[in-house]
Amino acid sequence: MSILKLSAFIATVPFASLADPLPSWTESDSKQQIIGFVEAVTDPANKDYVTPAERIAVFDNDGTLWAEQPVYxxxxxxxxxxxxxxxxxxxxxxxxxxxxxxxxxxxxxxxxxxxxxxxxxxxxxxxxxxxxxxxxxxxxxxxARHPETNLPYDQMTYQPMVELLRYLRDEDFKTYIVSGGGLHFMRVFADHAYGIPPEQILGTYGETTYDASGGSPVINKTPGIAFVDDKDGKPINIERTIGRRPILAGGNSDGDFAMMEWTTAGEGPRLGVLIHHTDADREWAYDRESAVGRLVDGLDKGPEMGWVMVDMANDWSRIYTGAN
Amino acid sequence: MSILKLSAFIATVPFASLADPLPSWTESDSKQQIIGFVEAVTDPANKDYVTPAERIAVFDNDGTLWAEQPVYxxxxxxxxxxxxxxxxxxxxxxxxxxxxxxxxxxxxxxxxxxxxxxxxxxxxxxxxxxxxxxxxxxxxxxxARHPETNLPYDQMTYQPMVELLRYLRDEDFKTYIVSGGGLHFMRVFADHAYGIPPEQILGTYGETTYDASGGSPVINKTPGIAFVDDKDGKPINIERTIGRRPILAGGNSDGDFAMMEWTTAGEGPRLGVLIHHTDADREWAYDRESAVGRLVDGLDKGPEMGWVMVDMANDWSRIYTGAN
The missing domain is CATH 1.10.260 (434 Repressor (Amino-terminal Domain))
Structure with a gap:
């Protein structure tokens, strides 16, 4: 197709349907808030414009990018x-x-x-x-297969969040995982599951040693946890590892509260995206009383901080990347 | 200028002078080894080709990217x-x-x-x-001004190394600092001095805390060193933070030995670049007996590991980025 014919073709297609960056999100306020934010910070003419270097987006993993029930x-x-x-x-x-x-x-x-x-x-x-x-x-x-869905675990990633990650990268954001989960565990699947490379994954990590005694140097995992990347540990680890305050943070539990609070309290445009597990039919419904992914602070304080409160049952037309 | 005229112009200029990526390096073996390595790993037709994602290059800072005498x-x-x-x-x-x-x-x-x-x-x-x-x-x-050169410290960066960093990035390498120096200290100047952003700087770091008690959350520096990014700490920190084994490592002292050993012992094409301070006239000459930047292991074992042994006096036509 020539450029001219392509232009004519594009002109006949409603723009939103051609360009929808988040097809698995329903036409809700949540979707509009996210898109509105991204359009503002990427438009050089907008007062909220942010340079690409500062477009840092951080996401929790368990319960935010993939499921976490019945247990991590x-x-x-x-x-x-x-x-x-x-x-x-x-x-x-x-x-x-x-x-x-x-x-x-x-x-x-x-x-x-x-x-x-x-x-x-x-x-x-x-x-x-x-x-x-x-x-x-x-x-x-x-x-391994999940005991309830029978899906491989790396297909229990959330399709709407995979779309959000891709959308942000398309708009020159750098996307990071900042998770209480294990660094070495997540790095195995995060690149193929989320498009997030090893150097953009922050997590809890154990002690390691460098051993060159055998001729071929190797890094070994030894007993002991060196750093817990949860609660206050999340902003501390972000500051230490990334060295910039993110402009967007996504999470789902009280372990993510400090990271989201720090992110959204910064000057200039900021966005917090809180995933609320409300879908007992297609996923799980839990918050204040859950042993896994307990969510109290975010529910209570997120709205007044202007966070996008994502209602999974209503805001997502599809849940898993795997068939379901 | 039209494309055709531009092509004709380029054809009249000797290729090397137009394209020399390392103009402050003399035409030495060191320069040829470095350029030969970069050309091999970036040529898809070469058996040593490396995908851009794996083109990780790590550099010590003190004594490697900028001077370190009479004291750090x-x-x-x-x-x-x-x-x-x-x-x-x-x-x-x-x-x-x-x-x-x-x-x-x-x-x-x-x-x-x-x-x-x-x-x-x-x-x-x-x-x-x-x-x-x-x-x-x-x-x-x-x-502040250096007591001997009277230069601002961030102009005592080495011009040949700034060129090397830029050359590597132009060839789709990701360049990192991995230094025994302080993380927060280096981040202040590394972006403007080296073109290395905060998230690509690894260093020694102190304890920090997250404090949201004052209404506006802040990260504070508190007493105590949390991690020393030197010797074995360098490969450990690279593995932890970057999650990939670099294919190129540059250093100048025994504190860099483990990082360079781990890098160059990996499978496939690898390059170690050891800066040897040999220039008492334009910089300082020191190695085995120096209190700062002591170099013994690299001198003894670098050559047999195939490292590029950079002789500052002979291999660099210019030292500092600042006038000298």
Whole structure:
């Protein structure tokens, strides 16, 4: 088609249908707020214009970019990995929490509190090189299926959010994940699932060591959590790693509150996008009382801070990137 | 000029003089090794081709991108800042090390060893918001002059390295600083001095806190060093922050050895660039015996690892970006 014919063709198509950057979002206020913000900060003639270098957008992962029920997917991975490791060597299950985890007994592990979780994380996420650990995540993602949807976990990403990430990048935003989840775990799928490369992923991380003693240097994962990327840790990690205050932040739980508060309290145009899980039919409905993804502060204070309060049931015409 | 006329013009100019990406490098082996590497990894027809996403280049700062004699410039900043703070409130000089630092008495501070240095860093680099701290660095860079060259410190960057950084970016490399120097200190000048944005700077960092109690949330610098980005810390921090093994690493001291070893031991094409300070006339000549920028391992093992051993006196036709 020639340029002239193409122009004529475009002129006959309603602009919105040709250009809709967020097709899985219904024509709601949420969608309009997001598009209005992006159009303002990318228009050099607009008073709210922001240079591309400062167009930093940060997103939580669990419950914001993919599902997190009935329990964080990385926790399911940890239990599956422990089960597999124990098949090779049962003696590694040295504590009640580890024995429970290897049986997939979530309740008992959670009853053990913080110490039990650390035991499970240390046993399943250390004593291995970063490369070998990430290979095990790759294999798990290929095999494992969600107990309720039967989808591979990396197809339980939210189609509307994948569209939002792409839209922002198309408009010269740099998109980051800032998650309480594990850095090395997320890096395995974030590039193909979200288009977010390893260097734009911030998360909780364990201790690592550099070992060149074997001739070929390697980075190993060792026991102990070096940094928890949750609550106040999120703005701290963003400042430390990115060094700029984002202009857009998306989250869904109280763990994201500080990140969204810091982002949206900055001078100039800012946008907070809070995902509220309201869809018991297509996903899950939970907030104030949930053990996973508890949301109180954002519900109470988000509206007065001007955040976009995304109502999943009403604002999203489709949920998962995988068939559903 | 029309395209045709432009083509004719280009055809009359010797290609090298038009295209030389490293004009401040003499026509040495070092320059040829660097250009040969970059041409190989960017040529899709070459067996050593590397996709743009994997073209990660990391550089030390002190002694690699700018000078570091007679003592790390950040240390001079710390002393200047302490002097200024003490003029407002002399009671902050609570220890012999702090009193010495505020008088610019480097020797006494260094005699005090690690504890003395921590005292000076804590007193001069904490108790302030990140924003306010960085404002103080900006002001210092405007006023302070190097005791021997009388240049502003951010003009004591090395012109050949600034050209190398630009050349790499023109060839779709992503350039990073990975320095034992302070993260917040470097971010103030790295963008204008090197074209490296805040999110591509890794360095040593102190503890920070998120404080929203005053209504307007702020990140504050508090006492204590959270991470030392030196020696093994460099590959650890690169893995943690970038999540990819670089294909090119530049450094000048034993603090850079692990980063360069890890980089160049990777599979496929890799390049190590070691800056050897050999120019007592135009800069400084030092290596094995130097208190600052001590270089032993790189000199001994670099050649057998195939590193480019940059001889400043012979390989660089110009040293500083500032007049000299």
């Amino acid at each position: 997917f990385q926790f399911i991975f940890a239990m599956d990995r422990l089960t597999e490791m124990a098949e090779q060597d049962p003696s590694i299950l040295t504590t009640p929490a580890l024995k429970a985890a290897a049986k997939g007994d979530v309740a008992t592990v959670l009853d053990g509190g913080h110490d039990a979780l650390i035991e499970v994380v240390n046993a399943s996420h250390s004593g291995v090189s970063v490369d070998a650990f990430q290979d095990s995540v790759t294999t798990w993602l290929e095999i | 410039f950040q240390f001079i900043f710390a002393m200047d800042r302490l002097t200024e703070m003490a003029e407002q409130d002399p009671s902050i000089l609570t220890t012999p090390a702090l009193k010495a630092a505020a008088k610019g008495d480097v020797a006494t501070v260094l005699d005090g060893g690690h504890d003395a240095l921590i005292e000076v860093v804590n007193a001069s680099h904490s108790g302030v918001s990140v924003d306010a701290f960085q404002d103080s660095v900006t002001t210092w860079l405007e006023i």
